[in-house]
Structure formats: C-alpha cells, structure tokens
Amino acid sequence: MFTTINPGFFTTIQDEGRWGYQAYGMPVAGAMDRYAYRVANLLVGNKPNAAAIEMTMLGAAFKFDDEQLVAICGADMQAKLNGASVKNWSSFIVPKGSELRFEYAASGCRAYLAVRGGIDVPSVLGSRSTYTRAKVGGLQGRALQQGDVLDIGQDIDSEAGPRTLAAQYIPQYDQKVTLRVLLGPQDDMFPAEAIATFFGSCYTITEEADRMGYRLEGAKITHIDKADIVSDALCFGAIQIPAHGMPIIMMADRQTTGGYAKIGTVIGPDLMKLAQAKPGDSVRFEKVEEPAAVEALRAERQLYLQILESFKPKTAVLSESLQRYYQVNVGGTVYSVAIQEVFE
C-alpha cells in the first residue's frame, strides 16, 4: 500500500490498454510510451500487462507504508527517495515509510513508476487503464488526487531485485523527433505535392497535445478535394489532416472513429518517441514501406527479450582447456599467473 502525497500534473494508472471493445466505441487507452512502461515492469519482474503509474510533465510524490521494489523509466523526473537522487531506468528497494518524489521532467514528457506486483485497481472490461473521459478504469476512472491510497497486486512474472538497465537500452529523448510513417488509408485524397510537403517539412507540437492526440503546426497539407470522410476507425498513430491542413496524430486515448482524411500512420515502434515529446518540440516524418515497419516491430519485441536476458545472473563457465599460465616478473619478484576466459 502507498499513498499519493502530491498527484503531480496528470498522473494515471495504465496498462497495455483496453483491447476488444473499440467496436462499441470504447477507446483503448493504455500507456502512451509502451517501451518505458514495459521496461519498468521488466525491471521489477512484473507480468507485461501489470498496471503502472504514468506521470506527465510534472511528477507526483508517494509515501510507502511497506517496503517495495519499484522501477522508474521514461522521462527523467529527477526522482528522489527520502531526498536522495535515484537513478532513472533502474529498480530499487523503497524502505518502509519512505517518500518517493518526482519533479519536473528534465527530459522526455512521461515517466512510469512500476511497483513489484502491479497497481491493484479493479479490472474494467479486461483492463486497469484509466480512460478519464468516460470515467472508466484506474482509480475511480480519474487522475490521481492527493490522499489516494493504492494497493499492490500480484502480477508477478519472475524473480527480481534492484537492477539498472544497460545503457544501450536507454533511449535519449530529443527535442527533434523523426517518425517513420506508412502511407494510408486515405493517402489517395492528397496530391503528390502535399505528400512531398508532409515528408519534407518540419512540424512543431502545439500546446494541444495530450493522451488523446497531438496537434502539430507547420507547412499546410492540402487535399485534392475535401478533407472530410465518412467516419472510419482510428488506430494509435493515425495522422488525420482536417481542412486546415495541419496534422493531428491520434494517441492512446483517441476516440475509436474519426471523420478526417488520414494521410498515414506512425509505425508502432516510433510512437514512444512522440509520447515523450512535448509542446514546442519538432517532428519530421519519414516514409517507410511495410517490410521495414514490420522489421522495426520485430526489433522492438527482440529488445524486450534481450533486456530480460540481460537481467539473468551471470554464471561464469570455466573451461580447463582455455586456461593459460604465465610467469610475470613484477619488481624482481616472479609470479605464476593462471588466466581463464570467462563465458556468460
């Protein structure tokens, strides 16, 4: 059990999302940055779908009633445990009675706090994700408030202890992001010049950027005829272009259907970059074909396996045949030295 001392700017409970009900108009919600969310759960040995806490721009503060193993990933919100800095992208023990405080995001936009066992709130339509617009999921369907008490669940997958993620798995959040885009489904509603403008220009994220969608501004993208379509389904990353010609990228809390032409879709593995981008940051789009997009997805899945592998204890395997013996003379004294290669 732990208590919210300060809720921060917009702090919600999220998991992988509420899949299976979009046909009923129910948005998916779920973690905006699935990479940071997933790695946070891996760091504490949770199941991939365990509910974690997502903080936005300005972090929250919590007081822990019991000792817990927690992990922090994503935006660097300068976390402090009882006043002492703790490393981002790591898991650590929070002793009983401790305070864990997050501040302003020094880099990135969304930070994830995973607690071993996951956050235990009721599962609604198969998910614990908070969708605030319909007051569904999470804690009473809303963002956390001061005084909210959270229970710990049992979504444990494997043994875990304090760990730090190897540097090669830690993304650097840049204020300039490039997003790979697969054209469609309505790219035929745009002239070739407009598609060239879309891929050739730099767009800025406006203040209207939240869990539902990111509005961008920059060079106008024109339509051949009209911008409106008979509404069809919107996936995570769908890029709508309304009549004003400025892109809107649909995010985790997007409504299930939309009525503007969609020029393309940001590929799944690149959405984490956008989820960590803030108003004022710049975005460029890069055209990819389907095989490259599928390959990127494969690489992302591979990364989770590699990370899990990197947590396994390193057991040295000694092989007699690979032992080498040397005599080393140091300052007149001769030493016999045996050297073995160690394999992981």
Added chain:
Amino acid sequence: MILARSALAGSCAEAAAGLKQTEKVVDDGMDSIRLLNAGEQGLVVEFGREINAELNKKVHRLARKLAAQTIAGITEVVPTYRSLLVYFDPLKISRACLADRIEQLLAAQEAQLPEQGEAIGNLVRIPVCYGGEFGPDLEFVAQHNGLTVEEVIRIHTATPYQVYMLGFTPGFPYLGGMSEKIAAPRLEKPRLKIPAGSVGIAGSQTGFYPIESPGGWRLIGRTPIKAFHPESPNPFMFAAGDFLQFTSVAADEFYAIQRRVDNGTYIPEITSLPRG
C-alpha cells in the same frame, strides 16, 4: 463473383517469397472492395466511401464472419459505417496471408445466398420521454420542419434505425434511416454538458448520449436506459449492426424504468430480427 487483384497485389505465397505488398482491390462485381493500410498492424477492408445501408450490412456481415473464424493473429475488428479495421500482429500473420483469408470470406459471402431465418441482428426498444426538460429542442425541431411536436414524436418512433457503428463515446450509436422530415441542424454552440440518455437529432442523424458528454445535437427527449454499463457482465446494450426503435413513454413510466435500471431489475426489450 470474380476476385480481381491489381497488378501490384501480392499473394500469401509471394509475400513469403519477399515480394512487395501494396494496396489490393477486390472486385465483387457490384463495387470494388479495397484493402488498405492503417499502420503495420492495421488492415482496412473498405466497402465504399459513403453512408449506405446495404454497404453497412456488408461491413457487419464480414465482421460477424471474422468473429466466428478466429484467425490466428487478428487482435481486434472495428466495424464502421463503410469499412472494417482489422488489427493484426504482423509477426503472427502477414498482411498478404490475412488479405487472402479475407478475400476467401468475401468470396464466400458473395456466393452464398442469405439464409432464411438467420438473425441479422437484434431490435432493441429504447423508451424515451419526449419534450419538456428532457427535450429542450423538441419545439425547435417541430418549428424548423413545420410540424407539431406530436408529429415529430410520431415520425421519430415510426421505424427501427440501423446501428451503423458505435463511436464518439463508449456505446454512442450512429443510426441510419431517420426521416428527412424531422432533420434539424446542429446547435451553433455545442452544450458543454449533456445528461446521459439524452436523445438528439443532428442533420438527418439521430441517436442518444450513453454517458454525460459535451455535444451539439438538438435534444428532443431522454431515455432512462443505460446503454453503457462498464461494471456489468453485459456492458453494452447493443452492438453495431443491431436496430434500435424509440418508443414514447410518459414521465411516470420514465421514472419507473429508471428505478429498475438503478436497482438492476430492468430487462431491456430485445427481439431477434430474422434476415428478410
């Protein structure tokens, strides 16, 4: 039915051989069905680009078929007015293989005559208390169309409406088939808070708000039923492809139904519609 593929289209085997897969066009003789990309994990089956009852029936027929098939790798299917978004895992099923499976279903769908007696959906009765505080725009809709309030209610309750799709908010039905005689423009300035259950008209569309939300539809009445009940084992009262029929109830009956809804004893009036 002839399945025609565009020159660029690949097949399952070609994709396995590493050939490029782009847009496909399936010609079912009447209109062309297009298979489009919605990211690496989305395939859109587009039956057309307009609102049309026949087209929408095809969407829901394919959605039902896909639900019954359980093709490995499909994660979710979202039917809309005129297309279907199929979410899939491209590491479990390639787009080309998925497209092949969908084409086979479409071919079977065209070849098969509709079976007599096969249910095409449910007809759900939606009790509505029209006018008064529940329907502040009923008078406007009547005046706008040169009708009496009673005539608007009679027309609005006369026929079942097909649920083309659900969207906007959980359980919000986009209905087809309302008479142009009671059409009315949206409010110029949308209301910030519309109570759950409010029944409205926007242009020639009608529907109701399952949860409290902002909105610009002209409100003509309110239903006591809850179309979205997240804690219930049946969280949604109806699905896309079903039909709704509004019936007029007096205020006392509205409150009686509301009490039963609140204490969980209300049983919605649902009948199965045979294919006709």
